[in-house]
Amino acid sequence: xxxxxxxPGLMGWERDPFAELERMKREMDRLIGAFFPTRGLGRTAxxxxxxxxxxxxxxxxxxxxxxxxxxxxIEISIEDxxxxxxxxRKIPEEGENVTYHRREREGGIFRRIIxxxxxxxxxxxxxxxxxGVLEIVLPKAPESKxxxxxxxxx
Amino acid sequence: xxxxxxxVKEKAQITTEGEQLKEGPVFLPSVDIFESPEAITxxxxxxxxSPDKLNIDLRDNELTIExxxxxxxxxxxxxLLQEYEIGKYYRKFALSNVIDQSKISATMTxxxxxxxxxxxxxxxxxxxxxxxx
Numbered sequence: 001x002x003x004x005x006x007x008p009g010l011m012g013w014e015r016d017p018f019a020e021l022e023r024m025k026r027e028m029d030r031l032i033g034a035f036f037p038t039r040g041l042g043r044t045a046x047x048x049x050x051x052x053x054x055x056x057x058x059x060x061x062x063x064x065x066x067x068x069x070x071x072x073x074i075e076i077s078i079e080d081x082x083x084x085x086x087x088x089r090k091i092p093e094e095g096e097n098v099t100y101h102r103r104e105r106e107g108g109i110f111r112r113i114i115x116x117x118x119x120x121x122x123x124x125x126x127x128x129x130x131x132g133v134l135e136i137v138l139p140k141a142p143e144s145k146x147x148x149x150x151x152x153x154x
Numbered sequence: 155x156x157x158x159x160x161x162v163k164e165k166a167q168i169t170t171e172g173e174q175l176k177e178g179p180v181f182l183p184s185v186d187i188f189e190s191p192e193a194i195t196x197x198x199x200x201x202x203x204s205p206d207k208l209n210i211d212l213r214d215n216e217l218t219i220e221x222x223x224x225x226x227x228x229x230x231x232x233x234l235l236q237e238y239e240i241g242k243y244y245r246k247f248a249l250s251n252v253i254d255q256s257k258i259s260a261t262m263t264x265x266x267x268x269x270x271x272x273x274x275x276x277x278x279x280x281x282x283x284x285x286x287x
Contacts, residue, residue: 048160050237056230063227065201065238067265089160094188094195101187105199108158117234132201132265133225 048110049085049134057146060116060138067132068105074129076136078122083136086111118144165238179241183219187247193272194253200243201265208267210260217247219267 049064062083066074074087091107119141127136166182186197196219200208203221211218221243227233249271257272 045237046162048162050162051235052227052233052238052240053235054227054231054233056228056232060234061227061231065265067199067201068263070264088157091186094186095190098188098190098195101189101194102185103188104184105186105197106158106160106163108160110160129264130225131204131262132199 045112047112048108049112051085051112051114053114055117055140058140060118060120060140062114062136062138064134065132066129066134069129069132069134071127071129074127074134076125076127078120078125078138081116081119083114083116083138084111085114085134085136120144162237165241167239167241168244179239180244181239181241182245183221183243185245191273193270194249196247196267196269196271198243198245198267198269199265200262200267202240203243203262203265203267205262208260208262210258210269212249212253212255212258215249215253217249217271219243219245219247219269221267 049066051062051064054061054063062085064085066087066089068091069087069089073090074085077084077086086109088109089107091105116138120138121141124139125136127134129135163184167179168182169180183198183200185199186195188195196217198219200219200221202223202225204224207222207224209218209220211220223240223242226240252273253271254274258270260267260269262268
């Protein structure tokens with residue numbers, strides 16, 4: 001077995017080959033993104049429901065379009081710092097004497113877990129559903145709120 | 155688990171005929187259309203559309219459904235992740251000449267429109283009984 005003397009810094013990446021791989025992966029993602037623009041949308045997680053997550057200074061907002069799903073058929077829970085949305089969309093049968101021209105709406109069960117980017121106050125989370133859009137408001141924990149530091153002139 | 159799991163479906167974006175005076179994407183709502191001997195029913199998913207922002211128009215056997223979405227993110231909010239776009243809905247259907255236009259009814263619950271278009275009396279199928287002489 002031949003032993004090759006390891007000379008750090010010779011090629012510039014020996015110290016952490018994984019960091020170099022990571023950098024190459026980022027570069028590839030950037031190139032692919034340049035060729036296939038996604039209309040400003042991020043990649044979806046491939047899990048129903050699709051969500052939009054936003055934040056302001058005090059809250060994190062998670063919204064999902066869930067038409068025809070009654071509020072009582074949605075189960076929302078917080079575990080550690082993850083949000084879990086579970087439920088079922090029921091498409092009622094329309095009777096035996098009907099025939100279909102189109103059938104595009106689908107029913108089924110769903111369960112999604114979303115890791116939250118900051119610590120939240122789990123006791124103060126609220127969820128409302130309006131016109132088939134679910135909105136979950138997750139207040140940020142005091143320690144993760146931005147703090148304004150006043151500069152006093154001396 | 156034998157139950158069916160829901161799949162993510164990207165909203166179908168369309169370019170409508172005519173000029174859109176309001177900016178933003180326009181989507182094709184998913185619909186179920188079914189027919190019974192008495193009526194044709196259209197069920198459409200229009201999440202985010204309130205009943206007063208919905209426009210249903212029927213003329214020359216052409217039915218148009220148009221819905222404005224009146225929700226968006228707050229002014230101080232910043233997106234962390236955006237998996238779907240918000241925009242209005244638009245879809246047009248050609249109907250046969252059998253609808254009793256005076257009896258059309260529409261209801262909207264949880265972002266789902268249910269439009270019942272009753273057929274005119276003359277076209278309702280009739281069973282013809284054959285009497286033994």
